[in-house]
Each structure stands twice: as structure tokens, then as C-alpha cells.
Amino acid sequence: MFYNRHPMTNESNTTRREPLIDAKLVQRLAVSDSGFVFDPVSGHSFSVNETGLRILRLLKEGQDLPSAVKALCDEFLGSAADIERDVLEFAGLLRKQFPA
Amino acid sequence: MTDNTTADKPVWIKPTLRAHRSGLLNKFGAVPSRQWQDEFEDVPVADLIHQFGSPLFVISEQRLRKNVRHLTRAFSARYPRVQYSWSYKTNYLNAVCAIAHQEGAWAEVVSAFEYEKARNLGVPGEKILFNGPHKPRAILERAIKEGAHIHVDHLDELQLIDEIARATAQNVEITLRLNFDTGVTEPWSRFGFNVESGQALDAAWRVAHSPNLKLTGLHSHIGTFVMDTRAYRAQVKTMCQFMERAEKDTGCQIDCIDVGGGFASRNALQGVYLPPEQVVPSIDQYAEAICDTLLEATHGREREGRPRPLLLLETGRAVVDDAEILLTSVVGNKRLPDGRRATIVDAGVNLLFTAFWYHHNVKPTRELSGVAEETVLYGPLCMNIDVMRASILLPPLDVGDVLMFSPVGAYNNTQWLQFIEYRPNVVLVHDDRQVSIVRAAEDLQAVTAQERLPDHLRDVSPR
Amino acid sequence: MVTVAISGMNARPDNPGPGVAVARCLREAADLDARIIGFGYDALDPGLYLTDYCDAGYLLPYPSAGDQALAERLEEIHKSDPFDVFIPCLDAELPNVLRIEQQLKKLGVRTWLPSEDQLKLRSKERLNELAAHAEIACPRTRGITQPDFFQRCDDEGWKYPLVVKGVFYDAYVAHSPADAAVAFNHIARTWGYPVLVQEHIKGEEYNLTGVGDGEGGLLGAVMMKKTGLTDKGKAWAGVAVSDQALLDAAQKLIKATRWRGPLEVEVIKSPSGTYHLVEINPRFPAWIYLSAGVGVNLPHALVNLALSRPLPAFGEPRAGTMFIRYALETIVDLGQFESIIVNGVRE
Ligand SMILES: Cc1ncc(COP(=O)(O)O)c(C=O)c1O
Numbered sequence: 001m002f003y004n005r006h007p008m009t010n011e012s013n014t015t016r017r018e019p020l021i022d023a024k025l026v027q028r029l030a031v032s033d034s035g036f037v038f039d040p041v042s043g044h045s046f047s048v049n050e051t052g053l054r055i056l057r058l059l060k061e062g063q064d065l066p067s068a069v070k071a072l073c074d075e076f077l078g079s080a081a082d083i084e085r086d087v088l089e090f091a092g093l094l095r096k097q098f099p100a
Numbered sequence: 101m102t103d104n105t106t107a108d109k110p111v112w113i114k115p116t117l118r119a120h121r122s123g124l125l126n127k128f129g130a131v132p133s134r135q136w137q138d139e140f141e142d143v144p145v146a147d148l149i150h151q152f153g154s155p156l157f158v159i160s161e162q163r164l165r166k167n168v169r170h171l172t173r174a175f176s177a178r179y180p181r182v183q184y185s186w187s188y189k190t191n192y193l194n195a196v197c198a199i200a201h202q203e204g205a206w207a208e209v210v211s212a213f214e215y216e217k218a219r220n221l222g223v224p225g226e227k228i229l230f231n232g233p234h235k236p237r238a239i240l241e242r243a244i245k246e247g248a249h250i251h252v253d254h255l256d257e258l259q260l261i262d263e264i265a266r267a268t269a270q271n272v273e274i275t276l277r278l279n280f281d282t283g284v285t286e287p288w289s290r291f292g293f294n295v296e297s298g299q300a301l302d303a304a305w306r307v308a309h310s311p312n313l314k315l316t317g318l319h320s321h322i323g324t325f326v327m328d329t330r331a332y333r334a335q336v337k338t339m340c341q342f343m344e345r346a347e348k349d350t351g352c353q354i355d356c357i358d359v360g361g362g363f364a365s366r367n368a369l370q371g372v373y374l375p376p377e378q379v380v381p382s383i384d385q386y387a388e389a390i391c392d393t394l395l396e397a398t399h400g401r402e403r404e405g406r407p408r409p410l411l412l413l414e415t416g417r418a419v420v421d422d423a424e425i426l427l428t429s430v431v432g433n434k435r436l437p438d439g440r441r442a443t444i445v446d447a448g449v450n451l452l453f454t455a456f457w458y459h460h461n462v463k464p465t466r467e468l469s470g471v472a473e474e475t476v477l478y479g480p481l482c483m484n485i486d487v488m489r490a491s492i493l494l495p496p497l498d499v500g501d502v503l504m505f506s507p508v509g510a511y512n513n514t515q516w517l518q519f520i521e522y523r524p525n526v527v528l529v530h531d532d533r534q535v536s537i538v539r540a541a542e543d544l545q546a547v548t549a550q551e552r553l554p555d556h557l558r559d560v561s562p563r
Numbered sequence: 564m565v566t567v568a569i570s571g572m573n574a575r576p577d578n579p580g581p582g583v584a585v586a587r588c589l590r591e592a593a594d595l596d597a598r599i600i601g602f603g604y605d606a607l608d609p610g611l612y613l614t615d616y617c618d619a620g621y622l623l624p625y626p627s628a629g630d631q632a633l634a635e636r637l638e639e640i641h642k643s644d645p646f647d648v649f650i651p652c653l654d655a656e657l658p659n660v661l662r663i664e665q666q667l668k669k670l671g672v673r674t675w676l677p678s679e680d681q682l683k684l685r686s687k688e689r690l691n692e693l694a695a696h697a698e699i700a701c702p703r704t705r706g707i708t709q710p711d712f713f714q715r716c717d718d719e720g721w722k723y724p725l726v727v728k729g730v731f732y733d734a735y736v737a738h739s740p741a742d743a744a745v746a747f748n749h750i751a752r753t754w755g756y757p758v759l760v761q762e763h764i765k766g767e768e769y770n771l772t773g774v775g776d777g778e779g780g781l782l783g784a785v786m787m788k789k790t791g792l793t794d795k796g797k798a799w800a801g802v803a804v805s806d807q808a809l810l811d812a813a814q815k816l817i818k819a820t821r822w823r824g825p826l827e828v829e830v831i832k833s834p835s836g837t838y839h840l841v842e843i844n845p846r847f848p849a850w851i852y853l854s855a856g857v858g859v860n861l862p863h864a865l866v867n868l869a870l871s872r873p874l875p876a877f878g879e880p881r882a883g884t885m886f887i888r889y890a891l892e893t894i895v896d897l898g899q900f901e902s903i904i905v906n907g908v909r910e
Contacts, residue, residue, distance in 0.1 A: 032901060034901065034905040034906075035905065036901040036904060036905050038897060038901075044119065044120070045120045045900075045901075045904070046117055046118055046119045046120055047117070047118045047120070047127075047904060047905065048115065048116065048117050048118075049113070049115060049116045049471050050113075051112065051113055051114070051115040052115035052116055052117055054115075055115055072112070075109065075110075076109055076110055076111065076112035077109040077110065077111045077112060078111065078112025082112065083112055086112075086114050086115055087115070089115075089435045090115040090117065092435060093117040093435070093439050094117060096439055097117075097119065120606070120904060125605045125606035125607055125903075125904060126603075126604055126605050126606060126622050126624075126625070126907070127622065127904065127905070127906075127907050128622045128623060128624045128636055128907045129604065129605075129622070129624060129625045129628070130624070130625055130627070130628055281719070283705060284688075284705065284706065286707065286708060286709055286712070328688070328706070330689075369756075371751060371755045371756050372755045372756055373626075373627055373655065373730070373731070373754055373755040374626065374627065374655075374658060375627065375629045377629070377630075378629075378630075378658050378659075378662070
């Protein structure tokens with residue numbers, strides 16, 4: 001399956017093991033159904049749209065990239081390649097919310 | 101692949117994340133335009149791209165004609181003697197110039213190249229206004245012989261014209277280009293003779309002292325994209341005062357007052373807060389400012405039996421800008437490190453030079469879904485400056501989606517660069533909706549036609 | 564009961580917009596039973612959360628989005644929360660509001676505003692003409708688009724210090740070309756071009772606010788001398804004054820323009836006693852609460868004019884009445900902030 005390729009190295013059959021983002025960081029977020037997200041540690045808040053909200057919830061469950069993409073592909077109508085690219089991009093945006 | 105066949109599944113849309121930053125906390129703040137347009141002058145965009153490729157410039161013959169007519173009518177309705185001249189530098193594609201000339205426009209040119217182009221199109225010398233600081237001797241000799249209106253920029257040029265006139269025993273009528281402060285616009289003082297310092301009057305005297313020269317016209321061009329009509333009132337007033345003074349002092353008789361160009365088009369200048377509909381005056385407002393002042397300043401002349409001067413106009417931008425669009429296709433999307441979305445299109449600042457100072461109107465050519473996000477539109481060049489729009493709210497775009505940039509008719513088909521990429525087709529939508537190429541896309545042959553390769557460089561294998 | 568919508572809810576401590584003060588005047592107006600809706604442009608505009616003054620709060624599109632975006636948003640709000648009168652309080656939004664006045668009228672929303680032509684007459688770039696027409700002195704003003712003006716302005720008789728201003732807001736006194744260029748760049752970034760340069764007049768600043776009746780008359784002028792300034796030059800304290808010469812000057816301006824709507828006139832009285840017109844703002848000033856304080860409730864008068872009701876009774880403005888502005892925190896529940904962020908509405 002395509003998402004067994006490492007998205008950066010394109011090496012086949014190597015599955016990215018580490019989660020997209022530290023689940024502990026995501027866990028602490030207060031996420032409301034409207035897509036309003038508040039981080040009680042940093043005091044930052046941000047808004048996500050419905051698909052962003054869905055990804056956030058999957059990440060909160062600690063899902064890794066392949067399983068998150070798989071879940072989204074089951075749930076939505078869209079190409080797996082597009083969904084994978086968008087999830088990676090979204091995780092990147094999310095990581096920016098947690099400066100080291 | 102995952103099973104995608106189940107019905108009723110929601111369609112995947114791009115996830116978005118918007119950080120809340122003070123000063124930008126307004127979901128309604130910048131309203132993404134939901135407009136889209138899939139045709140231009142009733143010709144489907146998809147057909148245009150299919151037939152002529154992407155990117156593509158598309159000109160509307162009908163709009164251009166309408167614009168010229170509107171301008172000439174606005175002025176002729178307010179002042180008895182008006183002549184419009186097409187400012188070549190704004191867009192000198194033959195088709196564009198020919199349309200303007202068919203609508204009665206003279207030619208306003210500023211170089212040997214532009215002069216030759218106008219003559220080549222069949223414009224007679226006496227219908228050419230020859231401006232600009234660089235008129236080499238050969239072209240001046242031709243223009244004088246053909247009776248063109250010579251607009252003098254500096255004393256050395258005046259000297260040269262005098263010399264030619266003497267050598268060829270001709271009487272040459274000339275126009276002086278003036279510069280002065282309107283109090284409203286920044287003075288373009290590098291062109292022509294300065295009024296306030298007395299330089300212009302000195303030049304008038306210099307003409308009067310020459311047996312071969314006659315001063316019959318005054319010209320000035322106060323700037324471009326002038327949004328304040330008061331500048332034109334001040335311009336006409338100053339020019340008329342100078343006319344009276346020069347006539348009284350040096351005995352000349354002025355027959356033409358040329359107010360140049362400079363009217364703003366309905367384009368969003370970068371750094372202007374309000375949208376163009378609210379800040380750009382209408383052609384009628386410009387006409388009112390110029391004609392009212394001119395009528396007032398010259399009403400005494402009629403009584404004294406001296407004719408009112410001919411009003412010459414050299415409007416470029418305001419006539420052609422909205423008669424042309426640029427179609428360009430998405431080649432890729434990416435996410436910038438700061439979180440903004442970036443979309444790369446196949447037309448860059450090489451083609452749309454005016455992207456440096458306008459926020460062009462950018463419309464999708466199909467209805468887009470998904471959340472609009474701040475997006476940077478980059479051109480295809482490998483240069484950091486190749487930015488088509490630094491910030492625009494757009495829903496996600498797919499590769500191959502076509503965007504329409506407008507208005508682009510002024511200063512792009514002349515200032516564009518052959519840089520990195522070939523320049524694409526320019527097509528004209530005729531009055532009858534036929535479409536034809538008016539400038540063919542470049543290819544390797546066209547771009548390298550002028551190159552010459554010395555013999556010893558023909559073999560590129562390492563020596 | 565009448566519902567009045569008021570914009571300019573950006574009552575920031577250092578540089579407040581007038582909206583909250585206007586709302587406060589209406590709250591305190593005797594025999595006016597008003598429900599008040601606040602319009603803001605940012606989720607941190609304090610007025611949106613001040614339940615004492617605003618019964619509801621909404622976000623509007625930025626003025627740069629154009630008039631139709633504003634019309635659509637106002638229609639949407641009006642559908643669920645109808646309002647009878649709209650009082651725009653920010654300079655930058657006024658051109659848009661004037662362009663949609665007819666659309667608002669169709670909804671049944673009344674305004675009391677100048678015409679587009681009147682608005683242009685008082686624009687900062689044209690102040691010299693208007694002042695000449697009304698025979699009031701006025702510092703020389705011109706619009707520029709290039710900062711190199713400051714290097715050569717000496718030749719045209721401009722002397723430092725001079726004032727660098729934005730077409731809508733902001734003004735800095737510049738003492739050198741370098742100062743001026745910094746101010747120019749700052750203003751151009753925020754408010755665009757042209758940037759205005761104005762001769763600096765030495766003297767004391769006085770402000771007058773009132774409402775033009777549209778027929779050349781000035782209703783209920785309130786005059787004020789700033790007695791304490793923030794470092795942005797905004798008043799944090801002021802005192803009501805009564806100056807016939809200032810009143811005469813304002814009346815001439817109103818007569819010359821046949822001004823309709825609220826306005827603020829800023830003048831500088833030079834040591835020789837001449838009044839120089841510095842600015843005319845087409846809206847109530849942030850210190851408008853002083854008008855209620857001196858018994859001349861101008862926002863109330865404006866609402867009545869808009870609704871063709873008889874004017875409220877005005878007292879004689881009591882010179883010597885002071886105001887002192889202070890900062891106060893309001894407690895905002897995260898849910899309210901979320902609601903403004905997500906829906907643009909305070910729930
Ligand atoms: C002498 C002269 N005339 C006319 C024009 C046309 O100006 P616009 O396109 O602003 O109307 C120009 C432009 O620079 C010019 O230099």
C-alpha cells in the first residue's frame with residue numbers, strides 16, 4: 001500500500017513508526033465541536049475546519065500516519081494520495097503550534 | 101487502495117488550521133470573493149486554453165473600441181476641439197494599435213522603434229506625436245520630413261532640430277514639453293522644461309530666435325495613475341498661463357495643448373487602502389476637470405479672435421487596461437514554513453510585469469469549494485521576486501485549475517520579459533466572437549533568431 | 564423600543580474607537596429605550612463583550628473588502644437581529660456605508676450621514692480648499708507618495724517640524740527628514756497612499772463635536788480642551804470649554820458643506836489667537852461621552868434625527884465639566900470569545 005512508503009524518502013516497505021505528533025501535546029488541547037481549539041499550557045488558541053477537527057481527534061487517539069490515513073479514507077470520498085499529503089501538511093501546521 | 105465506493109461519504113476537503121493572532125481575529129474580516137468566471141466575452145475559458153494553451157493573454161476588441169469611444173465622447177461633449185492619440189508604450193501590439201486608429205486615434209510614440217511601428221501600420225506623420233528624451237538624428241530627420249509633431253524634451257534636442265531644419269531648409273513647428281508642480285502630484289521634473297524656474301520661457305525664446313522653428317504646441321504629462329482630478333485642473337491652468345505668457349512675450353501662437361496621459365484604470369494599486377471602485381475617478385470626472393478648466397482659461401481668446409487650442413490626449417492605461425485578461429494554470433501547491441498556502445501558476449512577473457505594483461483581480465474559472473485560506477500566488481520563475489499576488493484568500497486549487505487575472509491590458513505586452521520562459525500566445529476576441537492569434541507564442545527559433553554563434557563554439561563537447 | 568447598531572467597538576486603552584462611548588451615551592439618554600448592537604472588526608474589540616453597553620456583538624468585514632461585502636454581512640445580521648438605526652463610528656468604513664445607504668434603507672435601517680460629496684469636501688487632502696471657502700485659516704497640506712519629498716521639501720518652503728498623517732488615521736510630528744521618512748513608511752504600510760504632509764502649527768489644540776442638520780445648521784456643539792495626553796497624542800483627560808470663535812468657525816464649515824451627520828472639528832489656536840483648521844472627522848470622537856456629561860447628548864440627538872423624531876432637550880453645555888479616561892478589565896468567558904471567533908457573534 002502506498003502509505004507504507006516513507007513519504008520523505010520514498011523507501012518502500014518502511015513504515016513511519018513514530019506518531020505524527022506527540023500525543024501528549026494533542027491530549028492537553030481543549031477541542032470544541034465548532035473547531036475552536038485552546039491550549040491551556042501556552043494560552044494559544046486556533047481554529048480548524050471539519051476535516052482538521054477529524055484529524056485532531058484521530059491524533060488525540062494516538063494514531064500514526066498510516067492508520068490515520070486509512071481511517072480518513074474509509075470515512076471520506078477522496079484519493080488516498082491527496083488525503084495523505086493533506087494529513088502530513090496539517091500535522092506540520094499543528095507542530096508549529098507547539099514551539100519546542 | 102482503500103474502498104471509496106460507499107455512497108453518502110462526505111467529500112474530503114483540505115484540512116485547515118488558523119492561529120488566532122491579535123489584530124487579525126475576524127472571520128469576516130477579509131471576505132473571500134466567491135466570484136468565478138468561466139468565459140471572457142462569451143468565449144469559454146476552457147476552449148481558449150484548449151485551443152491556444154496556457155498561459156494566455158486574451159484581448160477584447162469590443163471593450164477596447166468602447167473605451168476609446170467613451171473617452172473621446174466624454175471630452176468632445178465638453179470641449180470643441182479634441183484629438184485622442186494612442187500611447188504606444190502602453191500596448192503596441194499591432195492589433196491593439198490598429199483598433200485605436202480605426203477609432204480615430206493618432207499615435208503617440210517615444211522612440212524610433214515606436215515611430216517606425218506607427219508608420220508601418222499606415223499612420224501618416226502628421227498624425228504622430230513624437231515624445232521622449234531620446235530621438236536619434238536619423239529618426240528626427242524622417243519625422244520632421246513627414247510632418248510629425250515633435251515634442252521637445254531638452255535644449256540639446258532643440259539645437260539638433262534647429263540644425264536639421266536649417267540644413268534641410270524646412271520650417272518646423274514644434275511643441276515644448278513642460279514640467280511643473282501641480283501641488284497634488286509628485287512632479288515628473290526630469291522630462292521637458294521647468295516652468296517655475298523660467299527654463300521653459302527661456303526655451304520659448306530660444307525657439308523664437310530661430311528663423312526655422314515655430315512654437316505651436318505645449319505638452320506635459322504629469323504622471324501615471326493620477327487619482328486626484330485636481331491635478332489636471334492645476335495642470336491645465338499652469339499650461340494656459342504659460343501659453344498666454346509665451347504668446348505675449350515671444351510672439352508665438354499656440355495651437356495645441358497636450359495634457360498627456362495618466363488617468364487611473366480600475367486596478368487596485370498596491371498600498372491603496374480602499375478598493376478601486378471607490379478611489380478611481382471616472383473618465384467623465386477627468387474630462388470635467390480638464391475641459392472646465394480649459395474652457396475657463398481660454399474663453400477670452402475666442403472673444404479676441406484667437407482660436408481655442410486643440411486639446412490633445414495621450415491616455416494609455418485607462419483605455420486598454422480592462423480590455424485584456426491573463427489566463428494562467430495551477431502547476432502545484434505547497435505549504436510554506438510559516439503556515440501559509442502557496443500555489444504556483446504558469447505565468448509569472450516575466451509576463452505580468454504590473455504584478456509589481458497592482459493587486460490584480462484574480463478569479464477562479466470554476467466554482468471552488470472548501471475553506472478560503474490566505475494563499476501566495478507564485479509564478480514559475482526560479483526567482484524570489486516572482487510573486488503574482490502576495491496574499492489572496494482562495495479555496496484550495498487543483499493542478500490544472502485556471503485563474504483569470506484582470507485587468508492586464510496596460511504595460512504588460514510591452515514591458516514583459518523573455519526571461520526563463522517562452523512568452524505565450526496573445527489572442528483577440530473579435531467583435532463577432534471569433535478568436536485569432538495576434539502575437540504567436542515564442543519557440544526556440546523565435547527566441548534565438550537574433551543570436552549568432554562563432555564557429556569555434558559550435559562544438560560543445562569538452563575539449 | 565428602538566435598536567441601534569454602532570460600529571467602532573475597539574475601545575482599546577491606548578487609542579479607543581468611539582463606539583463604546585456612543586453606546587454609553589445612548590444607554591444614559593433619558594426617554595430613549597434602546598437596544599444596542601455593537602459592531603467590531605476584531606475578536607479582541609472590547610465593546611463586543613461589554614454587556615452593560617451592548618446587547619449583542621457582531622464582527623463586520625474589513626472596509627478594504629468593499630461595500631458589497633459589508634452590505635451582505637449587514638443583511639445577514641439584520642435578518643436574525645433587526646436594527647433600526649446604524650451609527651458608523653470609524654472613518655475608514657464610511658465610504659462603504661455611504662455607498663450602501665439605499666440598500667440599508669430598503670431593510671428599514673436609518674442613518675444620519677453626510678453625502679459622498681460632503682465626505683470628499685472634508686477629506687484631509689482637500690482641507691485647504693474647504694477652509695478657504697469657509698474663510699478659516701488652515702495649515703498647508705498635501706498628499707505625497709514618495710518619501711524623497713522630505714529631502715527636497717525645503718525648496719518648496721516646507722519647514723520642519725511638519726506633521727505626517729494617514730488619510731484615515733495617525734499623525735506624527737517629524738523634526739527631520741529621517742523622522743518624517745520613518746513616519747511615512749509606517750503610515751503607508753497601514754493606511755496606504757497618499758500620505759499627507761501638513762505644516763506644523765504651534766499652539767493649543769481644541770476640539771468641537773456636533774451634528775450637522777443637513778441644511779447648514781449645527782446642532783448642540785460641545786467643545787473640549789485636552790488636558791492630559793497619552794503618548795499617542797490621544798486625550799486621557801479633557802475639560803469642556805465654551806469658545807464663541809471656535810463655534811463660529813465650526814458653524815461656517817457646516818454651512819459651507821451643509822453637513823449632515825456627526826462630526827469632530829480639530830483646530831489649533833496659535834499664540835496670536837488665530838484658529839487653524841487641522842482636521843474634520845466625519846464621525847463622533849472617542850470623547851463623545853463628555854457630551855452626555857454636559858447635558859448635550861449628541862448620539863441621542865442623532866438617533867432622533869435619523870428616525871425623524873423631535874430632538875431631545877439640550878442643556879447649556881457646562882464649561883468646566885471634565886472627563887478623565889481610565890482603563891478597566893472586563894472578564895470574558897472563553898466560550899464567548901470562541902463564539903466571536905467561530906461565528907462572528909457574541910452568544
Ligand atoms: C508622454 C506620455 N504620454 C502618455 C503616457 C501614457 O500614460 P497613461 O498610460 O498613464 O495614460 C505616458 C506614460 O508614461 C507618457 O510618458
